[in-house]
Amino acid sequence: MTGRKPFLDALVAALAAQDVVVSCLGANARWLPHMNVTVPVFALCDSMSAAVPLALGIALSRPERHVIALEGDGSLLMSPNVLATAAAARPANLTIVLWVNGHYESSGGQALPAVTVDWPALARASGITHVETADEPAALAPALDRARLTDVPAVLILPIAFDPAEQIPPYSERPEEIRARFSLKT
Numbered sequence: 001m002t003g004r005k006p007f008l009d010a011l012v013a014a015l016a017a018q019d020v021v022v023s024c025l026g027a028n029a030r031w032l033p034h035m036n037v038t039v040p041v042f043a044l045c046d047s048m049s050a051a052v053p054l055a056l057g058i059a060l061s062r063p064e065r066h067v068i069a070l071e072g073d074g075s076l077l078m079s080p081n082v083l084a085t086a087a088a089a090r091p092a093n094l095t096i097v098l099w100v101n102g103h104y105e106s107s108g109g110q111a112l113p114a115v116t117v118d119w120p121a122l123a124r125a126s127g128i129t130h131v132e133t134a135d136e137p138a139a140l141a142p143a144l145d146r147a148r149l150t151d152v153p154a155v156l157i158l159p160i161a162f163d164p165a166e167q168i169p170p171y172s173e174r175p176e177e178i179r180a181r182f183s184l185k186t
Contacts, residue, residue: 001161002136004099005031010137011097014144015039016066020058023070024051025099027168033177034169042182049078052086052096059091059153066093066148073100073119074112080122086153087127094153095144096128101162123155130154 004027012035015021019039023029029043042054055069076082076098086094100119102112123131130150134140140158147154 001159003161003163004028004101004166006137007099007134007140007158007160008032008035010140011068011070011144012037014141015068016148018064018066020055020062020065020067021070022051022055022058022067024048024054025070025072025075027166028070028099030168040182048072048075049082051075052082055094055096056082056086056089056091059094060089063091063093066095067091068144069094069096071096071098073098073102073117077112077117080126083123083126083128083155087129089153091153092151095147096153096155098155098157099160100157101160119157120155123157128153128155131157133157133159135159 008028008031015038017039021032021037021039021041023032023041023043024047026045029045032041032043044050051069051071055067058065059067086096098119120131120133129152130147131154132143132146134143134156140156143156147156
């Protein structure tokens with residue numbers, strides 16, 4: 001199983017000009033300011049379970065943009081109802097990228113409850129009809145392209161390896177830096 005950074009590199013390389021990225025996932029929110037991301041990014045570190053609601057609001061208010069929410073499996077377990085909310089709202093310009101590593105990484109790497117969650121089935125049961133799994137970084141760009149072409153919200157699932165020794169950059173952005181990186185110019 002592949003670690004986070006190769007998937008994050010593949011995601012950044014696959015971004016299109018109309019994309020917007022919302023990440024409240026700790027490690028990704030810490031990495032993104034240190035990467036060459038050419039689209040608006042809202043990266044608020046460790047605000048678990050907030051990426052999908054924030055991205056949904058942006059998608060509904062900015063239909064000309066494609067909004068990509070980066071969410072973790074532990075965060076989504078905190079409020080899986082956001083999938084049903086996104087399905088009911090039906091924004092064709094929303095893609096939820098779910099990083100699945102079986103841990104609450106933002107709060108110290110604790111293992112998720114000892115149950116197997118069938119993430120594609122959960123997404124579909126919530127009303128999301130476009131669900132794909134990308135098992136390797138090379139599969140992410142084509143999956144994202146297909147998600148952009150749908151007329152419904154999409155969920156892309158990325159099974160990643162949990163690495164407690166991953167050298168994640170420290171979170172250093174201040175509110176004014178977050179605002180500057182996220183500026184949506186019309």
